[in-house]
Amino acid sequence: MRRLEEQILTEKYRRIEGKLTFSVRLAELSVAPGEAAEGAFTIFASQEEIPAQGYVLTKDERMECKTEWFNGVQEKIVYRFCADGLQEGDSLQGQFLIISDYGEYTLPWKVTVRREAAAGIAGKVSTLAGFTELARTDWKTAVQFFYSKSFAEICKKEGEKTWLLYRGLSAGYYNSSNVETFLEENGCKQALTFTAAKPEIQVKDVQETVREELQILKNGWGPVSLKVQTEDDFLFLEKNRIGEDDFLGNLCRLPVYISEEKLHDGKNFGTVTVSWSRGSFLVGVTAIRRKTGLSAETEKKSRQKKYTIRLTELYLKLRAKQIDLADWQEKVRECVEELAVLDRKSIVPKLFSAQLLLTENKTEETGWMLKQLRPMLEGESPAVVSYYLYLTTLYDKREEYVKRAAARVEEIYTRYPEEWRIAWLMLFLSHEINRSTYRKWQFLQEQFQKGCVSPLLYQEAVLLLNADPALLTGLDPIVRRVLVYGARKGLLNENLCGQAAELACREKYFEPVLFEILERSWEKKQSPDILQAICSLLIKGNKCEQKWHVWYERGVENKLRVTRLYEYYLLSTDLSRDIEPPKSVLLYFAYQCNLDWEYAAWLYSCVERCKTKDPELYITYKPEMDHFLLDCLNKGRINRHLSWLYRENLPALAFDKAQGETITSLLGSTEIVLNRKECRKLIVVHRRLKGEETYWLQDGKACVSVYDPEDLLFTEDEEQNRRLVTVDRKELLSFQDAVSAWGMEALREWGTESIAFLLEAEKRKLSELDQIAVWTKLCTNRQLEDVYGQELRCRLAVWLSEQEKNKELNAFLRTLSKEQIAEKDRLCMARLMILHGFYDKAYEWLAGQCFCKLEPAELMRLCSRLLAKESHLEEKRLMLLCAQAALNGKYDDRILQYLADAYEGSCSELEVLLQAAKNFEIDIWKINRKLLVQLLFTGQDVTERMDLLRDYINAGGSPELEEAFLYRCAYANVILKQPIHRYMVQMILRLCRWGAKVSRLCKIAALQYYAKNKGLLEEKNRGQVAKIVRELFEENCLLPVLQQFADLVPEVWEILDKTFVVYEGEPEKQLVLNYRRVEGELAEAQYHEMELPCVCDGIYAAGFILFPGERLQYYITVSERPEKILENGMLLAQEEAAEAMQGRYAWLYEMAQAQLLQEDLSAQKERTQNYLYTAFCAKRLFGMLK
Structure with a gap:
């Protein structure tokens, strides 16, 4: 401000017609968080010959103008912004106030806190859409950026769901699959x-x-x-x-x-x-x-094998009586014919044909064929020879021949005991083997021991056992193979199935083959003995899977007496199904239950549901059930069934505080069932808690803590790839209704240290004391997620304020730090601090905040208390806070005095503050002087602000500033032709009377005022006015206004005959007046040149004697640039001046005017005589002395 005063007092005022322009419409700056950055804009003055002068202000404490003063036609203004405390993506706006001799201007500015790239890798990515585009073009870079703090901040601003997703999927490090899952779940890309x-x-x-x-x-x-x-x-x-x-x-x-x-x-x-x-x-x-030369032979063997297998299958069906003879004969004939075609030299198809003829009772044809085939036996295998002998016994049934043929076959078998085909023929030929079923069974076992696996022998063994089940005395591996073959082919009869079941009950271990035999036997006949054998076998194998439950259930329904049948009934039960077990099961466990806790909980939940239907049973279970529930509670166990049992039974029981704390810790427990059984880990990311919780899945199930519907669940594999759990999960509410069972009062006594209780209580309406205790305890919990914790602390403070809990609120605010409240809520906290007397703390919290969001009354309260303590007086922030309050109509004497002494702002703001200060009757000298200086410096109209000058003078203001103000008013009057205030004229006269230095322009303004208002010229001022006229006349400041005061100053009569050319322009320029006289239609041929004298600041004048009918044509130029015409015109004689004069010029003027108007010659003659007489007398009486 001192520099403005010096500028005003040392330089004469020049009216500037132009304006300032700026290089930008909006000064924009990008700054990194916590750092400072500089920017610049340029000011241009429209008048190239008149440099702009001034300075720049801003109302934001973070913004600092480095260019304190500018002076030039084109000036660069440098500013600096400090981003301490701001976050990435924040944006602030404000205005620069430019105070200059060209006037006052405002230029808006905007500062954006930029998002930093991840160590220069990802570039500028500020949104999720930008990250998606980065991932599309450079996936590796996107994965790196995904794990940066910058991207975490982006996710926070994208919304709560995106932030939770990011927390769950960014737990690992550089996991490309998790980044892909993140984009898919946010809808940024489809699954690849x-x-x-x-x-x-x-x-x-x-x-x-x-x-x-x-x-x-x-x-x-x-x-x-x-x-x-x-x-x-x-x-x-x-x-x-x-x-x-x-x-x-x-x-x-x-x-x-x-x-x-x-x-x-x-x-x-x-x-x-x-x-x-x-x-x-x-x-x-x-x-x-395919191989050349071997393909036909291979095809032949393949087809031979095919038809041989077909013949075997047909024979087995025939032996099992699963096909009639005629159908069998037809199908066998087709196969035999095909085999004969494939190998016409082979004897085997012919033997098959012979056996087929025997079944058709064509004995003669058979005999002839066998006779023809006998020579072909040489070189054939023992099996073929034995088969031929067997067929001959069917043809020739004489006892002697049959014995002889059988002996021959037995001899061959003796030589070839490994040939199972011969052994099979022995079953039909050997008298020794067929002597008893036991001997036949032994023979078959011997074949199986030798490694025979032919279905022909297996089927013969099954048929033998069907006929005599008593042969079955054990279940060795051979017997099992025989039985499983018979079971698969459906050959086992009821007696054999029963015998097998009896023997299976004696087995010590579970064998899948035995179970298959029994299962197929059960399908054929649903016998209790078979069912008992199945259940016993499953129990011996400890089969508890749900797929075995159907057998235990059948055993219970059939009231089988099998050891531990009821235990395995429950152990194989699907615990997710709410079914009612049979009464026998409930009675069995009524007095003792040694089941695992999960199955026991399911059993007790079934009993609980039946308590109205069967109260006696419920009473029997009650003691053991209560003991079980307390034991589970002590161990912290929870699942869907236990939670229901807890709610239904525990409220009626008495238990200690430790057990109560366990109950509160189980709040929010939820059982999750996943369809993806291969998953091993389940991750829970809580909306309101830090970090994450990990649970191990068992059979796709886990009991987890879920406190909010927005909590997210993820599965994780061995490579730490995570998937969001959504549609393929089923939630079974576990302990959500515990509040209704116990009531918040009881839970509050136990749950003061339980995060589960605190989170649940935060969502419910409690009594005022409970609400305060819960929220206060929760706010100090370190497990809270930062964003939620900040939000909760703000809600608590607001709630305490609304409930008028001043004592609790004061204690809370006293310990509160800025880091515990989100940036967006700090202004709200500062408001509460102001209301409750934490003024210094509120002042610190307002650093960098937008003060306009606070109520003016709140700002006034804060500022007044700080000023009373004389705190922070030299800081810009306090000044801005005071101005924000006062300019919005809220102030007191402290604030107004502080602003009046030091505030810098626009003229309009200073006037508002000045008026308020007047109303409070405080010292306004400084602000009055400041406003006067600024009005004068910025070139604003001050002619109507005599009140400011009057107040300033009354307060003892300096005469220099008073002179500058008067000069500005005089300029407005003389140059701009604006009316002048009478008080100003009186001030000019008073200064002249005191002998102070008064400019010519002020004197001219005073003279012009009285020239127009002669009636207002008081007698006491006539002498001073005459003095001013005389001084101007003596200083050769000759202007038309002096002619009006010829009656006061006789010397002025010398210029009464003058008509003046007056030009108002730039001072300190040498002007040239070009003129010529014009009389009627005649004009001088040449223009005359003369220097146009500057009689006052920017006022140029020259006088000419003109008579009626004469005109002066002129134009004005600058001596340096004669081609530039500043003004031109035509000057006429002044009638007013002539009328005011007496003497010879007046008579000449009248004579010229009369001649011009062609008046009467007698009148003209009289004026001529008077003029000549006066001229003679003047020449003789006042001539020069010699």
Whole structure:
């Protein structure tokens, strides 16, 4: 301000017609969090010859103008902004106030706190959409940026759901799969999938190593990591891993090689598995190899084998009486004919034909055929010879021949005991074997021990056991193979099934083969004995899976007496089903229950549901059930069934505080059941708590703590890949209704240290004392998530204020720190601090805040108390706070005095403060002087502000400033032709009377005022006015206004005959007046030049004697630039001046005017005589002395 005063007092005022412009419409600056940055804008003055002078102010304490003063036509203004305490993405706005001699201007500014890139890797990514685009173009960089603090801040601002997702998926480090899951769950991309262009690769007639292509199609974008593998020896892959570089567009062509050396003849089947983190698919490969010269023989053997197997199957059906004879004969004939065609030299098809003829009772034809075939036996195998002998016994049934043929076969068998075909024929020929069923069973066992696995012998064994089940005395491996064959073929009869069941009950261990035998036996006949054997066998094998429950359930329904049947009934029960077990089960466990706690809880929940239906049973269970529940509570156990039992039974029981604390810790427990049984870990990310909780899944189930519907659940695999659990989960509420069971009062006594209780209580309406205790305890808990903790503390403070809990609120505010409250809520906290007397703390919290959001009354209260303590008086923030309050109509004497002494702002603001200060009758000298100086400096109209000058003078103001003010008013009057205030004229006269230095312009203004208002010229001022006129006349400041005071100053009569050319312009310029006289239609040929004298600041004048009819044509130029005309015009004689004069000029003027008007010649003659007489007398009487 001192510099403004010096500027005003040392320089004469010049009216500036132009204005200032700026290089920008909005001064924008980007700054990093916690750092300072500088910016600049340029001020341009429109008048190139008049440099702009002034300074720049701002009303934000963070913004500092480094350029204190500017002076020039083009000036650069440098400013600096400090971003301490601001977060990434914050934006602040304000205005620069430019105070200059061109006037007052405002320029808006905007500062944005930029988001920093992750160590220069990701660049400027400020939104989720920007991150998605980064991931699309540079996935590796996006993954790095995902784990940066900058991206965490982006997620916080994107919303609560996005922030929770980020917390759950950013737990690992540089996990590409989790980043992909994050984008998918936010809807930024679709899941990346892969498919095979062709589901199968087929290659016919492989002659050498063949190269084929596996074409993989990609759908979507994202990281590509495929694993390709095969377990087939004849397939070879070029690579086992496929990445992004292997795809051309959306297609990858992977070479697959088929090795001919490792193919067998015919069709070879293989698969190629393509897998990734989200799925997999299979591509089948079929390769066919044929060898030249061997293909026909191979085909022949294959067909022979086919028809032989067919014949065997038909025979087995016939023996099992599963097909009638005629149907059998027809089908066998077809097979025999095919075999005969395939090998016409072979004797075997012919033997088959002979046996077929025997079944058709064509004995003669059979005999003839056997006779024809006898010579062909030479060189045949023992089995074929034995078969021939067997057929001859069917043809020739004489006892002697049959014995002889049987003996021959037995002899052959003796030589070839490993040939099972001969052994099979022995079953029908040997008298020794068929002597008893036991001997026959022994013979069959011997064959099985030798390794025979022929279905012909197995079926004979089954038929034998069906006929005599008593043969079955044990279940050794041979017997099991026989029985399982019979069971699979449906050959076992009821007696044999019963015998097998009895023997199975004696077994000590579970065998899958035995269970299969019994299960198939049960399907054939649902016998209690078989069911008992099944249940006993399952219990011995400790089979508790749910798939076995159906057998235990059948055993219970059939009231079987099997040890531990009821235990295994429960152990195999699906605990997720709310079913009512049989009464016998409930009675069995009524007095003693040694089940695992989960199954016992399910059992007791069933009893609890039946208490109205069967109260006696419930009473029997009650003591043991209460003991069980207390034991589970002490161990902190919880699941869906226990929670219901707790709610129904524990409120009626008495238990200690430790047990009560356990109850409160179980609040929010929820049982989660997942369809994905392969998952092992379940992660819970809480909205209101820090970190995460990890649970191990058992059979896809886990009991977790979920306090809010917004809490997110994730599964995690061995590679720490996480998936959000949404649609494929089922939530079974566990302990949500505990509050209604016990009541908040009881829970509050136990749960003061339980985070589960505190979170539950925070959502409910409690009594005022309880609410305060709960919220206060919760606010100090270190487990709270930062954002939620900040929000809760703010809510608590507001609630205490609304409930008028001043004592509790004061205690809370006293210990509160800025870090515990979110940036957006700190202003609210500062408001509460002001209301409750924490003025210094509130002042600190307001650093960097937008004061306009506070009520003016609150600001006034804060500022007044700080000023009373004389705190922070030199700080810019306090000044801004006081101004914000006062300019909005809220102030007191302290604030007004502080602002009046030191505030810098616009003229309008200073006037508001000045008026308020006047009303409070405080010292206004400083602010009055400041406003006067600023009005004068900025070139504003001060002609109507005599009140400011009057107050300033009354307070003892300096005459220099008073002179500057008067000069400005005089300039407005003389140059700008604005009216002048009478008080100003009196001030000019008073200063002249005191001998003070008064400018010519002020004197001229006073003279012009009295020239127009002669009636207002008081007698006491006439002398001073005459003095002013005389001084101006003596100083050769000759202007038309002096002619009005010829009556006061006789010297002025010398210029009464003058008509003046007056020009008002820039001072200190040498002007040239170009003129010529014009009389009627005649004008001088040449213009005359003369220097136009400057009689006052910017006022140029020259006088000419003109008579009526004469005119003066002129134009004015600058001596340096004569081609530039500043003004031109035509000057006429002044009638007013002539009328006021007497003497010779007046007579000449009248004579010229009369002649011009062609008046009467007698009148003109009289004026001529008077003029000549006066001229003669003046010449003779006042001539020069010699």
